[in-house]
Amino acid sequence: MDFHGKRVLVTGGTSGIGAALVQQLAQRGAQVATCGRDAVRLAEATSRTGVTGWIADLADPAAGADLVARAADALGGLDVVVASAAVQHQQAFTQGWTAADDTAVLAELRTNLAGPIALAGAAGPHLRRSGGVFTALTSALAYSPKKGAPVYCASKAGLSVFLRALRYQWEDERAGVCVQEALMPLVATPMTAGRNDGAMSADAAAAQIAAGIARRVPVIAVGRARSFRIVRRVAPGVADSLLRNG
Numbered sequence: 001m002d003f004h005g006k007r008v009l010v011t012g013g014t015s016g017i018g019a020a021l022v023q024q025l026a027q028r029g030a031q032v033a034t035c036g037r038d039a040v041r042l043a044e045a046t047s048r049t050g051v052t053g054w055i056a057d058l059a060d061p062a063a064g065a066d067l068v069a070r071a072a073d074a075l076g077g078l079d080v081v082v083a084s085a086a087v088q089h090q091q092a093f094t095q096g097w098t099a100a101d102d103t104a105v106l107a108e109l110r111t112n113l114a115g116p117i118a119l120a121g122a123a124g125p126h127l128r129r130s131g132g133v134f135t136a137l138t139s140a141l142a143y144s145p146k147k148g149a150p151v152y153c154a155s156k157a158g159l160s161v162f163l164r165a166l167r168y169q170w171e172d173e174r175a176g177v178c179v180q181e182a183l184m185p186l187v188a189t190p191m192t193a194g195r196n197d198g199a200m201s202a203d204a205a206a207a208q209i210a211a212g213i214a215r216r217v218p219v220i221a222v223g224r225a226r227s228f229r230i231v232r233r234v235a236p237g238v239a240d241s242l243l244r245n246g
C-alpha cells in the first residue's frame with residue numbers, strides 16, 4: 001500500500017506510538033485524522049500538514065462512533081483505521097479495594113477493549129467501501145501477562161480474540177477488508193515511563209506498524225514481539241516467566 005492520499009484515522013495520536021504513527025503517515029502523504037484527551041498535545045499533533053483531529057475520550061462508548069463519523073466526513077471516507085489509544089494501571093488485588101479502583105478498572109476496560117470494538121463497528125461500512133484496513137494494537141502481555149497490571153493484560157487478551165473473530169467475519173464477507181493485530185513489545189512511551197529500560201522507541205515501533213499495514217498481513221509482530229511469538233510457541237512457560245514481573 002502506498003499511503004499517499006490514503007484516508008487514515010489513528011486513535012490516541014497525541015502521545016507515544018499513536019503520535020509517532022500520525023507523524024510518519026502524514027509524512028508519507030496520508031490524510032490523517034486523530035484524537036486525544038489533551039488539548040495542548042492535540043494542537044501540536046494537528047499543526048502538521050495533512051493532520052486533523054478532535055478531543056475525544058474513548059472510555060465513553062459513544063465516542064468511537066462519533067469520531068469515525070467526524071473523520072469520514074472530514075476526509076471523504078476511510079481507508080485505514082488504527083486503534084492505538086490505551087491506558088494501563090497498576091493494581092494490587094491482594095491489598096484491598098476501593099471505589100476509586102472500580103472507576104480505574106472500568107475506564108481501562110472501556111478504553112482498551114470496548115473502545116476498539118466500538119470503533120471497529122462504526123468503521124466497518126466505510127472500510128467496506130474502500131476495501132480498507134482495521135488495525136488494533138495489542139501486546140505480548142495479552143499472551144503472557146505480568147502480575148502488576150492484570151486488567152491491562154486481560155483487556156489486550158480480549159482485544160486479540162476479538163480481532164481474530166472480526167477477521168473471520170470479514171473473510172466470510174469477501175469484502176476485501178483486512179483486520180490486523182499489531183503485537184507490541186515494550187515500547188518507550190509515557191505509559192511505560194519509569195519501567196522501560198531497553199524498550200523500543202515509539203518511532204521505530206510506528207515504522208514497523210506502518211510497514212505491516214502496507215503489507216496487509218494479519219499479525220504485525222513488532223520488534224521483540226517477533227522472537228516472543230517463537231518462544232511462546234515452543235516454550236510457553238519460559239515466555240510466561242520472562243514477562244511475569246515486567
